[in-house]
Amino acid sequence: KAGVTQTPRYLIKTRGQQVTLSCSPISGHRSVSWYQQTPGQGLQFLFEYFSETQRNKGNFPGRFSGRQFSNSRSEMNVSTLELGDSALYLCASSWGQGSSYEQYFGPGTRLTVT
Amino acid sequence: DAKTTQPPSMDCAEGRAANLPCNHSTISGNEYVYWYRQIHSQGPQYIIHGLKNNETNEMASLIITEDRKSSTLILPHATLRDTAVYYCIVSATGANSKLTFGKGITLSVRP
Numbered sequence: 385k386a387g388v389t390q391t392p393r394y395l396i397k398t399r400g401q402q403v404t405l406s407c408s409p410i411s412g413h414r415s416v417s418w419y420q421q422t423p424g425q426g427l428q429f430l431f432e433y434f435s436e437t438q439r440n441k442g443n444f445p446g447r448f449s450g451r452q453f454s455n456s457r458s459e460m461n462v463s464t465l466e467l468g469d470s471a472l473y474l475c476a477s478s479w480g481q482g483s484s485y486e487q488y489f490g491p492g493t494r495l496t497v498t
Numbered sequence: 499d500a501k502t503t504q505p506p507s508m509d510c511a512e513g514r515a516a517n518l519p520c521n522h523s524t525i526s527g528n529e530y531v532y533w534y535r536q537i538h539s540q541g542p543q544y545i546i547h548g549l550k551n552n553e554t555n556e557m558a559s560l561i562i563t564e565d566r567k568s569s570t571l572i573l574p575h576a577t578l579r580d581t582a583v584y585y586c587i588v589s590a591t592g593a594n595s596k597l598t599f600g601k602g603i604t605l606s607v608r609p
Contacts, residue, residue, distance in 0.1 A: 388541070417596070427542070427585075427599035440594050474541050484530065484591040489541025 386410065388477050388490035396496045402463040405493045409456050409477030415439075416458035417487065418450060421472040433458050434481040462495075470497045501525065501588045502600050509606040516573040518603055520586030523567045531562060532587040532597065533571045535580075542585065542599075545571065576607045 389408045397403050409416050417440075418430040429442040433452035450460040456477070462469055472492045478485035503521040510516040522531065532547040546553055546560045548569075553560045559572040573580055585602040589595050 419599075426601055427536075429596045429598065432596065434593075440596050442596070476541070481593045482591065483532070483587075483589040483595040483597045486544045487534075487542075487597065489543065491539075491541055 388475060388488050390473075390475055390490040390493050392493060393491065394494045394496075396498060397465050398498055399465055399467060401465050402461060403465060403495060405460045405462075405473055405475075405495075407458045407460070407475035407477075407490060409458070409475075410488055413477035413479050413488070414456055415478045415481050415485065416452055416456065417476045417478070418458070418460050419474045419476065420444070421474060421492070422470075427474070430460070432481065439481055465497045467497050469495065471495060501529075501598070502586045504584075504586055504600065504603040506601065507604040507606065509608055510576050512577060512607050512609050513575055516576040516580065516605055516607070518571040518573075518584050518586075518605060519568065520571070520603075521568045522586070522588045525566050525588050526590065529588050529590045531560065531566075531569050532589060533558070533560065533584060534587065534597070534599075535582040535584045536602070537579075537582040545584075573605075576605075578607050578609065581605060581607045 391406045415434045417432040421427045432440040436452045452458045474492045476487040476489045533545040534542040536542040548560045562569045583602040
């Protein structure tokens with residue numbers, strides 16, 4: 385079974401631009417969660433989507449948004465990029481909603497904002 | 499904030515057991531203990547989880563104290579590939595539950 389895939393793997397953007405990251409979950413998984421990882425703040429939960437609806441949200445500004453499609457694939461968008469948005473963005477898929485289901489993480493997208 | 503406390507780092511010799519401690523003194527009755535690990539430049543990987551009984555799978559064993567205020571992850575025969583950051587996470591079940599990662603413990607396995 386193919387694992388979680390994320391595209392692109394690396395991205396360089398300029399302050400003020402916006403960016404869209406993509407995540408394809410494991411086949412049959414209906415939940416996709418997004419995380420931001422930085423050296424200073426560690427791994428932080430952004431949001432979780434299940435059945436095309438955002439079910440849970442972390443403490444991030446509204447510039448961070450996402451969506452999930454009917455095939456469970458998910459996209460995350462960050463608008464008006466700031467230098468502090470430079471991070472590794474990880475998505476994780478699971479069969480069900482919530483942390484009690486084993487989360488399978490992708491390799492991440494490394495975003496650099498200059 | 500993470501509800502767990504882990505030492506920042508530890509090391510062990512290859513082939514020996516690695517015992518990774520975790521304190522979670524404020525754990526609630528309905529909260530599980532989860533362990534994930536992150537090998538450098540990869541996404542985290544699920545290892546094991548438990549409520550109050552000891553658990554074992556092909557990767558590791560999880561020992562939870564009777565009062566549930568602490569736990570130990572045991573890698574029975576550590577290899578160099580087990581060098582990683584190990585995260586101990588406490589989380590309730592339910593649709594709105596989420597994983598809150600702390601700083602984790604960096605395990606270095608030496609040859």
